Amino acid sequence: MRGRRTRYKYMFMSNVAPAIGFDALLASLEAAGEVTRLRLLGLLCEADLTVSELVAILGQSQPRVSRHLKLLVEAGLAERQREGAWAFYRLADRGGALARALIARIDPADPTLAADRARLAMAREARRKQAAAYFADRAGDWDKIRALHAPEAKVEAAILELVGDKPLRGLLDLGTGTARMLELLAPLADRAVGVDQSAAMLAIARAHVDQSGLRNVQLRQGDIYAPPVERDAYDFVIIHQVLHFLDDPGRALAEAARALRPSGRLLVVDFAAHAEEYLREQYAHRRLGFADAEIAGFLAEAGLQELAAEHVAPGAGESGKLTVALWLARDRRIIADQLPKTAMEIA
Ligand SMILES: C[S@@+](CC[C@H](N)C(=O)[O-])C[C@H]1O[C@@H](n2cnc3c(N)ncnc32)[C@H](O)[C@@H]1O
Incomplete structure (x- = not known):
């Protein structure tokens, strides 16, 4: 039984994505093969994010980011989950494995991805501080x-x-x-x-x-x-x-x-x-x-x-x-x- 969990983790770590059809793979690669969309996939590998968070991290206009996200969703790489007034984007269940595999091939020190991750880390840190302040205020x-x-x-x-x-x-x-x-x-x-x-x-x-x-x-x-x-x-x-x-x-x-x-x-x-x-x-x-x-x-x-x-x-x-x-x-x-x-x- 331990093997089952280990195998799962191994699959994840070695970036072996589940098999998909030829046309689906082509559509996914076409969708991923663009600079902003590849950056978006890199960010979604790290966290579920809202459009406004992605807009702030990428420094691009909301319509532009939304358009790229729509293409990633249509290609099955990402999914959108509406929840009240917010919508979250995340890697899709199936296509997400391919996105992770692609992103894992990129040198982690690559300046574009590293800068995006640094901005994401700053956004998270700001949020973490906000949450800590919220809990500190209300701890009593x-x-x-x-x-x-x-x-x-x-x-x-x-x-x-x-x-x-x-x-x-x-x-x-x-x-x-x-x-x-x-x-x-x-x-x-x-x-x-x-x-x-x-x-x-x-x-x-x-x-x-x-x-x-x-x-x-x-x-x-x-x-x-x-x-x-x-x-x-x-x-x-x-x-x-x-x-x-x-x-x-x-x-x-x-x-x-x-x-x-x-x-x-x-x-x-x-x-x-x-x-x-x-x-x-x-x-x-x-x-x-x-x-x-x-x-x-x-x-x-x-x-x-x-x-x-x-x-x-x-x-x-x-x-x-x-x-x-x-x-x-x-x-x-x-x-x-x-x-x-x-x-x-x-x-
Ligand atoms: C709503 S309180 C629930 C506390 C407790 N589990 C309970 O039910 O009474 C949420 C707690 O999660 C903590 N928390 C939020 N984000 C966290 C994080 N990233 N790492 C560790 N703790 C976190 C907060 O500091 C807070 O104490």
Whole structure:
């Protein structure tokens, strides 16, 4: 089973794109064979981006960038996902592999691509600072804010149900915030690690962990895209109400998958797709929740097997609150002590 995941990663790393027909390949190559479009593909290899972000990075007019994006979409290399007032562009599921393979052939030090990536990094850094400031401002009353838009008790009951009562050796909470998930789940684990980029959130998390008397918890400051944690080390990873703030949720899930030990499970909890645009303005949400199919795609890309998708709808009298979804997946590798016993061992 380990081979399956390794093979997938190998395919990705060696840039072997899945086979496509002659005409489709020709159309894709024609679409990619233009300077702005190749630059766009280079950027979409890094993150899902809106037109205005791409316009700012490329320094070209919006109609021009939109026209090139349309051609990439028509050629099956990119796809557009409309979500409320925003539209995100990303590499397409199938054609995206070809785009990645093409971009991987370019010298990473090439000045054009390097300059685009540097501008993207600057845009991301500005956004990261904005998000950190947002969380720093609200760290103190975060627990009140989270209760505003989620049926908390029902969600936590559903989380505990999915975790089960089997003891956990290693628990990892990515984007731990005020450490609510650690308070809920660390008592089930031998050791637990919480990671968050915001120092202000971590300060509150530390206070909560102390108050709860949890001695098995460690908190680390770090980015969900490069979490400062060991690989293959955790049997349960949770990402609770973080994904909708991120510009590349798929990458965050792929990183989380790397932290899983064989057969380890990843639980993603976030909003089901919704249309509450004000959350972008007032709460810095980037994504208006997620459809089951989109998360299923991210999990498959991360090489994980999806185990469950559950929705917790707001109850009567909770109008205005959003449906929360829980997506559970597992690492496909099997641990030795779960393998069926051989005939000799049984005898
Ligand atoms: C809505 S809070 C959720 C916190 C916690 N998981 C909970 O449910 O209470 C989102 C958290 O994600 C953190 N976060 C956002 N982007 C992050 C990133 N790129 N890396 C690490 N943490 C991030 C924020 O600092 C914030 O604490």
